[in-house]
Amino acid sequence: MYLKSLEIQGFKSFANKLVFEFKGGITGIVGPNGSGKSNVADAVRWVLGEQSAKQLRGAKMEDIIFSGTQTRKPLGFAYVAITLDNSDHQLAIDYDEVKVARRVYRSGESEYLINGTNCRLKDVQELFLDTGIGKEGYSIIGQGQIDKILSGKPEDRRELFDEAAGIVKFKKRKATAEKN
Numbered sequence: 001m002y003l004k005s006l007e008i009q010g011f012k013s014f015a016n017k018l019v020f021e022f023k024g025g026i027t028g029i030v031g032p033n034g035s036g037k038s039n040v041a042d043a044v045r046w047v048l049g050e051q052s053a054k055q056l057r058g059a060k061m062e063d064i065i066f067s068g069t070q071t072r073k074p075l076g077f078a079y080v081a082i083t084l085d086n087s088d089h090q091l092a093i094d095y096d097e098v099k100v101a102r103r104v105y106r107s108g109e110s111e112y113l114i115n116g117t118n119c120r121l122k123d124v125q126e127l128f129l130d131t132g133i134g135k136e137g138y139s140i141i142g143q144g145q146i147d148k149i150l151s152g153k154p155e156d157r158r159e160l161f162d163e164a165a166g167i168v169k170f171k172k173r174k175a176t177a178e179k180n
């Protein structure tokens, strides 16, 4: 499984629709300070279900919607989609290509889509459980995160190992079973 493309529209500094195509190997994103490099990583975090505005370096969720410039009006929504190659079927879904999208309007109304079909945040989270991708995954390592892992509480560090070992889904199922 790998990230094939990323589509961004109206997210943070990206007003126009923008499509990144990733062709194997390593991709580096370079640019001057404030040009939007970190916003690209934020977009990936957001589409994977990030709920905390602070994690996305904003004060409130609306801050992720393009807020306009001197020459351009603010936009009314933000949209991000990632397309993953799933030909190895690491994601438990019957498609060779999986597109996960999220859209939010200024009104706060929001939606998630998996391959064009509306779904819940929970569906997106479950799709990525134990893959290392996702909000609690380790596929996006932000600034300062390494320090946090090294100096964090043992229980928090354990969560990272559980995710890497692929046992989170069993732990979740056990917790649900014990509740019922």
Ligand code: ATP
Residues within 6 Å of the ligand: 011, 012, 013, 014, 031, 032, 033, 034, 035, 036, 037, 038, 039, 040, 063, 064, 065, 066, 067, 068
């Ligand atoms: P550095 O090299 O300093 O880390 P960077 O390339 O990572 O910079 P980002 O932090 O990704 O830069 O981008 C910051 C820019 O994004 C700022 O210019 C900020 O004004 C702009 N920005 C953030 N949110 C919005 C928004 N909602 N609407 C418009 N622009 C935004």
Ligand code: MG
Residues within 6 Å of the ligand: 037, 038, 039
């Ligand atoms: Mg940055």
